[in-house]
Amino acid sequence: MTTSHDARLGLLSRLRRPEYTGENRCIPCTVVNVALALAGAGTLAAFGRPGLGAGGLAGALGVIWLRGYLVPGTPHLTKRYLPERVLRLFGKGRAAAPPADIDAESYLLSADVLVETPDEADLAFAPWFASAWSDALDGIRLDASVADADDADAPITEAADAPTTHDADDAGTAADVAALAALTGIDADSLSLDWRGETAFAFADGERIGHWESRAAFLADVAADRVLTDRVDDWTTLSLPARSGVLGALRLFVEDCPACEGSVILEERVVESCCSSYDVVAGRCTACNARLFELDLPPSLATE
Known part of the structure; x- marks a missing residue:
């Protein structure tokens, strides 16, 4: 009833x-x-x-x-x-881009990191940078595997009746934080990296200092930073926001996913909330679906 x-x-x-x-x-x-x-x-x-x-x-x-x-x-x-x-x-609009200390494209061209493609229609990684960047990615993977092995070999010190608290992701997290410390120049003890789904948020002493769309984007930046630190004289003298802008610009030219080596394609999509809508162009891996970047698309270039 x-x-x-x-x-x-x-x-x-x-x-x-x-x-x-x-x-x-x-x-x-x-x-x-x-x-x-x-x-x-x-x-x-x-x-x-x-x-x-x-x-x-x-x-x-x-x-x-x-x-x-x-x-x-x-x-x-x-x-x-x-x-x-x-x-x-209210956090609903497009995030305003921070002011850039330098023009990223000009900087990368002057450092011979980017070169024109043979048809002069686009830019691409210079051969030396592409090779060094790939080697740096291999080094990052090796660092993670060593950290994983060290974690597995570490003695368990808990009392026999205490629950084991080892997390399978602890080694990866430690390696990520070490990479983040090298990337930012901030002491690792002050840093944390919080993965929320596919997105990583970086914090220094509890204050958010940046984020990455995916692990692929994070790996791309860490590898590029290692190469630029070793090979470009004035790289470490740039401010952190300037380096961040340059690394983000470099991701526009990644052709193979740093996480799974799948092909990266460009696609246009619409980002919507209940009260805003705008077009973006994004770089996405066709194999693992990771997003490497997302940029606002000017209305004049948006597909109707």
Whole structure:
């Protein structure tokens, strides 16, 4: 038998929009709708109907809580009309690129790291850099395997009745942090690398200092940094943001995935949230699906 309580719950379930509430709630959309609700309540109060205004505000806030928005089509309206700078305040817009100390392409060309392709239509790794970069990747893999072997051979010091706490990823994490320390010039004891799915977030003393789209992107940067440190005189004198920009630029020219050696292709896609949408071009491995980079695509170049 269906009770009135069950009926109310069923009605609430039909009204609720989980794609716009809970963890999926969009803060910019919510702020816009609450502002409209407050404006409406204020208008009613100004015309001598404060009770009606208060009741209307309570009802509007209830609708926003249930559905995520009050005005139909809010996600499309905010996507179209909210300025990029406002969306960025809520972490919804495109991340603003940090100011570059140097022009990465010019720097790499002057260092003979990049050269023109034979048809002069594009740029590519110089042969010496491609070879050295590949050797550096082999060295990184060797470092990881040695760390793994050392971890396996380490004596277990826990008491016999204590649970074993060894993590299979500990060795890889230690090797990654050591590589991150060499990459950033920051003491390893201050660093941590947090893998969330395919994405790595780097922290120094708890403060986020960077991220990589995938392990392939991380390996590409670590290997390139080793080569540039050994072969380019002024590399270590550049600021960390400048080096980061140069390493990111180098990933645009990676043809074989550093993680699995699959082919890297360029593809255009649309990045969407409930209140923003923009075109990007990304480098993706066809074998392991790792993303090496993602760049905003100017609207004039986007495919309709």
